[in-house]
Amino acid sequence: MFDAFSADELTAIRLSLKVAAVAALASLPLGVLVGWLLARTRFPGKALLDALVHLPLVLPPVVMGYALLVTLGTQGAVGAFLKEHLGLVFAFRWTGAALACAVMGFPLMVRAIRLSLEATDRRLEQAASTLGAGPWRVFFTVTLPLAWPGLVAGCVLAFAKALGEFGATITFVSNIPGETQTLSSAIYGLMQVPGGEAGIWRLAAVAVAISLAALLFSEWLVRRHPTRHGEDG
Numbered sequence: 108m109f110d111a112f113s114a115d116e117l118t119a120i121r122l123s124l125k126v127a128a129v130a131a132l133a134s135l136p137l138g139v140l141v142g143w144l145l146a147r148t149r150f151p152g153k154a155l156l157d158a159l160v161h162l163p164l165v166l167p168p169v170v171m172g173y174a175l176l177v178t179l180g181t182q183g184a185v186g187a188f189l190k191e192h193l194g195l196v197f198a199f200r201w202t203g204a205a206l207a208c209a210v211m212g213f214p215l216m217v218r219a220i221r222l223s224l225e226a227t228d229r230r231l232e233q234a235a236s237t238l239g240a241g242p243w244r245v246f247f248t249v250t251l252p253l254a255w256p257g258l259v260a261g262c263v264l265a266f267a268k269a270l271g272e273f274g275a276t277i278t279f280v281s282n283i284p285g286e287t288q289t290l291s292s293a294i295y296g297l298m299q300v301p302g303g304e305a306g307i308w309r310l311a312a313v314a315v316a317i318s319l320a321a322l323l324f325s326e327w328l329v330r331r332h333p334t335r336h337g338e339d340g
Contacts, residue, residue: 112309115284119293120313122201126289127269130208131262134216138261139251142220161214168211172278175207179279203280204287208269215268216261223257224250256329263325267318290314 112120144150145157163171179186180198189195197203227250235245251258273291280287282296294310297303 113306115288116293116306116310118285119288119290119310122204122285122288123270123290123314124317126201126205126208127266129202129205130212130269131216131265133205134209134213134265135258135262138213138216138220138265139258142217142224142257142261143250145217146221146224160217163211164214168272168274169278171210172207172275175203175210175275175279179203179206197279199280199283199287201280201287204276204289205269207275207279208272209265211272211275212265212268215264219261219264220254220257223254223260226257227253259325259328263321266321270314270317270321 141156141160145153145160176198177183179189181187181190181196186196186198189197197206231253232245232249235249236242240248270289271291272289273295276287276289277292277295282288282292288296290310290313294307297306297310
């Protein structure tokens with residue numbers, strides 16, 4: 108089945124899966140924290156934080172990519188510090204593609220988690236506290252399991268966004284075959300080549316298949332979870 112794909116196409120598929128998975132999973136802890144802050148707390152500047160979180164949704168992706176390049180590039184203030192002191196380089200690396208995808212998908216993840224936390228029955232948390240459970244135990248044994256559908260939805264949305272991200276990644280990490288060329292940038296590259304329609308259709312079909320598989324997998328995870336409403340037994 109994979110004989111129809113070129114070596115560069117297979118590399119782009121593998122890299123896209125790696126970038127999307129890393130972007131979704133690495134941003135999950137921060138997504139849970141920010142979602143909980145927006146759903147459960149009141150503090151000065153909450154509206155500003157909410158606006159900043161959702162900023163990538165309204166700004167052109169190229170603008171976000173350029174902001175990442177200026178900030179985290181090897182000549183940027185943060186990027187130069189990371190390179191000199193920690194040896195970390197994000198610009199024009201696959202890790203930079205994962206970072207750009209995480210930034211672009213973060214608002215979708217936070218929104219899904221926030222809505223799920225707001226919909227949970229807080230009386231169950233209060234009951235657990237009354238029985239002697241501490242705040243951290245309540246959070247990990249009651250709150251997070253109740254918000255499980257939102258966590259799954261947030262991860263899938265972030266994964267799907269990362270899989271299709273183009274503007275921010277190509278601006279921040281360029282389109283380097285074998286290093287930063289993902290499905291979207293590979294399709295874009297084939298569009299510039301006469302006779303590349305067959306490759307475009309192959310990669311587009313793969314993108315559709317991966318997205319459908321992610322959605323079906325997320326539905327399976329939610330249905331299997333014991334805290335799903337009406338299925339506790």
